[in-house]
Amino acid sequence: MDRTTTTYFADVVSNALLTPHMRRVVLEVHGDWASSGIADEWVRLFFPTPAGEPAVLPVSQGKGWSFPDGVPREGRWYSVRAVEGARLTIDVVVHEAGVAAEWARTATPGSRIAISGPDGRYGAEGPVDWELIVADMTGLPAALRILGELPAGRRAVAILEVQSADDEQEVVSAADVAVSWVHNPDHGHAASLLPAAVREAAWLPGAPYVWMSAEAAATRDIRSFVRREKKVPNGYADVVGYWSIKRNTAR
């Protein structure tokens, strides 16, 4: 069964500014929510209604969700930055307009939402010599967890795009990671600078695994670059759009 179709209540434990454009929300999940163990795992968060009805557990209807009280809730996918027992850490980009961004700005300890079970995709199909990890601010929570879980001896190149130098975070890893930060002050308005940065990056010898999560136009560009120009085979690249600059990204 798809784990993401099971839903749970989750209470906000804390909500604080992590960097100028990112809030850290810690949730305490009820019931038997269990991590998938996949480093880029994500969950769907179902946000409070504008009228403030109590949270209910959504029921999966294949492509959509139904709500027992008949009142629809907006849902968005978020990475699990860290998990400790029933406590999940979620890092949310606070951009200008969106139900998730607004929730992150205003959620108070004790308030309740619903979340789904986790799923993830990180990992190459076979052995590799090094990893290329690329993310904008939406992919940063998962990228930092991936880098944090890499073993000693693994080589990795990380290219991370944030809005300003103050949005950079410490990269903690046992692996041998070369980190480049890219600053995009127009995040949300201008195209990502990641495609150019990836093209300019050092490509280490041997077989790579490529993981990238960022704005959809940037990931389309790099997916094609990685497959066509770098000849990375299927099963050795997970390059996925996490949001879209051109349209409302509700998924």
Ligand SMILES: Cc1cc2nc3c(=O)[nH]c(=O)nc-3n(C[C@H](O)[C@H](O)[C@H](O)COP(=O)(O)OP(=O)(O)OC[C@H]3O[C@@H](n4cnc5c(N)ncnc54)[C@H](O)[C@@H]3O)c2cc1C
């Ligand atoms: C698997 C997965 C994991 C994800 N993990 C994370 C995560 O850990 N942290 C995180 O912050 N995001 C993450 N995202 C991205 C997040 O789900 C989207 O950014 C989402 O659209 C935000 O919802 P919203 O309600 O705030 O804005 P929406 O209602 O979806 O969009 C409203 C407007 O805001 C714009 N917009 C949306 N997101 C952004 C943004 N980040 N910056 C600037 N403008 C934006 C849209 O283009 C649109 O014009 C993840 C997405 C996926 C698919």
